[in-house]
Amino acid sequence: xxxxxxxxxxxxxxxxxxxxxxxxxxxxxxxxxxxxxxxxxxxxxxxxxxxxxxxxxxxxxxxxxxxxxxxxxxxxxxxxxxxxxxxxxxxxxxxxxxxxxxxxxxxxxxxxxxxxxxxxxxxxxxxxxxxxxxxxxxxxxxxxxxxxxxxxxxxxxxxxxxxxxxxxxxxxxxxxxxxxxxxxxxxxxxxxxxxxxxxxxxxxxxxxxxxxxxxxxxxxxx
Amino acid sequence: xxxxxxxxxxxxxxxxxxxxxxxxxxxxxxxxxxxxxxxxxxxxxxxxxxxxxxxxxxxxxxxxxxxxxxxxxxxxxxxxxxxxxxxxxxxxxxxxxxxxxxxxxxxxxxxxxxxxxxxxxxxxxxxxxxxxxxxxxxxxxxxxxxxxxxxxxxxxxxxxxxxxxxxxxxxxxxxxxxxxxxxxxxxxxxxxxxxxxxxxxxxxxxxxxxxxxxxxxxxxxxxxxxxxxxxxxxxxxxxxxxxxxxxxxxxxxxxxxxxxxxxxxxxxxxxxxxxxxxxxxxxxxxxxxxxxxxxxxxxxxxxxxxxxxxxxxxxxxxxxxxxxxxxxxxxxxxxxxxxxxxxxxxxxxxx
Numbered sequence: 001x002x003x004x005x006x007x008x009x010x011x012x013x014x015x016x017x018x019x020x021x022x023x024x025x026x027x028x029x030x031x032x033x034x035x036x037x038x039x040x041x042x043x044x045x046x047x048x049x050x051x052x053x054x055x056x057x058x059x060x061x062x063x064x065x066x067x068x069x070x071x072x073x074x075x076x077x078x079x080x081x082x083x084x085x086x087x088x089x090x091x092x093x094x095x096x097x098x099x100x101x102x103x104x105x106x107x108x109x110x111x112x113x114x115x116x117x118x119x120x121x122x123x124x125x126x127x128x129x130x131x132x133x134x135x136x137x138x139x140x141x142x143x144x145x146x147x148x149x150x151x152x153x154x155x156x157x158x159x160x161x162x163x164x165x166x167x168x169x170x171x172x173x174x175x176x177x178x179x180x181x182x183x184x185x186x187x188x189x190x191x192x193x194x195x196x197x198x199x200x201x202x203x204x205x206x207x208x209x210x211x212x213x214x215x216x217x218x219x220x221x222x
Numbered sequence: 223x224x225x226x227x228x229x230x231x232x233x234x235x236x237x238x239x240x241x242x243x244x245x246x247x248x249x250x251x252x253x254x255x256x257x258x259x260x261x262x263x264x265x266x267x268x269x270x271x272x273x274x275x276x277x278x279x280x281x282x283x284x285x286x287x288x289x290x291x292x293x294x295x296x297x298x299x300x301x302x303x304x305x306x307x308x309x310x311x312x313x314x315x316x317x318x319x320x321x322x323x324x325x326x327x328x329x330x331x332x333x334x335x336x337x338x339x340x341x342x343x344x345x346x347x348x349x350x351x352x353x354x355x356x357x358x359x360x361x362x363x364x365x366x367x368x369x370x371x372x373x374x375x376x377x378x379x380x381x382x383x384x385x386x387x388x389x390x391x392x393x394x395x396x397x398x399x400x401x402x403x404x405x406x407x408x409x410x411x412x413x414x415x416x417x418x419x420x421x422x423x424x425x426x427x428x429x430x431x432x433x434x435x436x437x438x439x440x441x442x443x444x445x446x447x448x449x450x451x452x453x454x455x456x457x458x459x460x461x462x463x464x465x466x467x468x469x470x471x472x473x474x475x476x477x478x479x480x481x482x483x484x485x486x487x488x489x490x491x492x493x494x495x496x497x498x499x500x501x502x503x504x505x506x507x508x509x510x511x512x513x514x515x516x517x518x519x520x521x522x523x524x525x526x527x528x529x530x531x532x533x534x535x536x537x538x539x540x541x542x543x544x545x546x547x548x549x550x551x552x553x554x555x556x557x558x559x560x561x562x563x564x565x566x567x568x569x570x571x572x573x
Contacts, residue, residue: 149262150295173257174258175287206259
């Protein structure tokens with residue numbers, strides 16, 4: 001039975017994963033919801049071409065995070081794909097059992113990834129709730145945990161043991177939590193400003209409960 | 223002539239932390255900001271754009287964290303910010319906040335004032351709403367955190383936490399306890415100030431604090447409640463953080479005030495292992511941080527300044543929620559305990 005919400009109908013879901021076996025696992029969960037499934041065979045060159053190819057093929061997307069492990073399936077990972085779908089108002093969910101996924105996902109893209117399911121066997125009710133959440137956000141109904149606020153950010157340290165990794169503290173959120181970020185996820189004009197002790201501003205959803213759910217976007221140079 | 227709507231006092235559900243907002247026709251005053259976005263969400267929902275005064279009770283992040291957010295957000299115009307010195311709070315965050323405040327003051331955006339004690343309370347008044355600072359005493363404020371009092375007891379950030387008695391048209395409404403500790407309470411009680419109020423926002427979220435023994439925690443609660451004589455005691459807590467309120471604190475409250483309504487902003491893990499399955503229907507419309515994830519016990523309280531017995535959510539609705547979703551909550555179990563010991567000890571009886 002299709003999902004009907006906010007005047008939208010979700011009947012067919014495209015599953016994206018470079019592992020054919022995982023695509024089957026995702027498909028079973030979606031079929032348990034009574035939705036139709038189509039699988040993306042790849043290869044995929046860039047997100048915009050993917051979006052163009054989606055027209056008429058599916059109403060929503062469920063993607064694994066890692067899409068560049070097997071063969072030449074994709075030139076980009078699932079975080080970019082799901083964020084691009086969101087920006088085109090296509091409901092999309094990101095999944096992964098890769099334990100560190102939440103620490104390597106680009107946090108500027110997290111603004112456009114309302115649901116991350118840390119599993120490759122998501123429950124049907126979580127998939128349904130996730131798609132509904134996406135459509136709610138397209139209608140402007142962001143829950144407090146997802147709303148952006150201009151936020152003061154303190155660069156706490158630059159991790160010498162891992163190139164590009166640094167930690168920030170948000171005084172308005174939880175000063176005991178050092179949040180890992182990657183320099184190459186920042187805009188080019190911000191990257192040189194990443195120095196211990198520096199204070200910066202960005203849009204952050206400081207209503208989030210866990211640091212894994214925080215996104216950082218619209219960084220400011222002053 | 224008495225106006226029909228003197229306004230409201232909101233005790234916000236900010237998770238673990240404290241924030242209170244006084245809203246009247248004459249303006250808005252914020253006492254502590256809590257952490258996170260809860261205060262900003264509440265103010266935005268309420269249509270507030272101008273804040274007359276922000277009072278920061280002391281330098282702990284769970285009370286001042288969102289001050290930096292208020293400034294950074296650029297959504298609100300702030301008249302002035304008032305706080306106390308704390309040279310012991312040697313954190314980057316405290317330093318960053320003070321620098322931000324000074325820069326805002328230099329730019330002419332805010333007035334930045336230092337010094338809150340019982341000696342200058344009237345500075346905080348907002349027309350008919352008086353905010354009497356009853357602690358720290360001028361002596362404690364002058365000594366400051368990191369020093370010792372005349373009996374050799376250590377004065378900490380919590381000792382000098384501002385405790386504010388809110389009155390409207392001369393009538394006490396609520397005592398906001400900040401993070402007041404035993405030493406601060408002793409000094410406060412020695413002043414002989416009348417701190418009776420129908421509503422007590424219990425200090426330090428009902429945590430045991432640095433008290434070495436349970437007996438001391440219970441004694442603190444009893445001494446405070448004996449002076450305040452509240453009919454409602456609010457614990458501003460965050461589920462999953464620090465397991466507040468402490469059972470001995472709740473016992474002490476109920477031994478002294480067996481008929482009082484005890485209510486927490488969020489449902490303590492000490493009261494219920496599991497969160498309710500259904501979305502809460504008993505909490506008021508005001509923003510509550512716990513609402514999204516079903517963590518509220520009473521959520522945000524909105525209290526009429528004209529009649530402090532008018533509170534959202536109502537005692538009846540909250541009690542029904544506790545009965546159905548947390549029947550072994552501390553406020554229930556401790557009440558039975560207090561009733562039993564009250565009978566045994568010949569103290570005041572229970573409900």
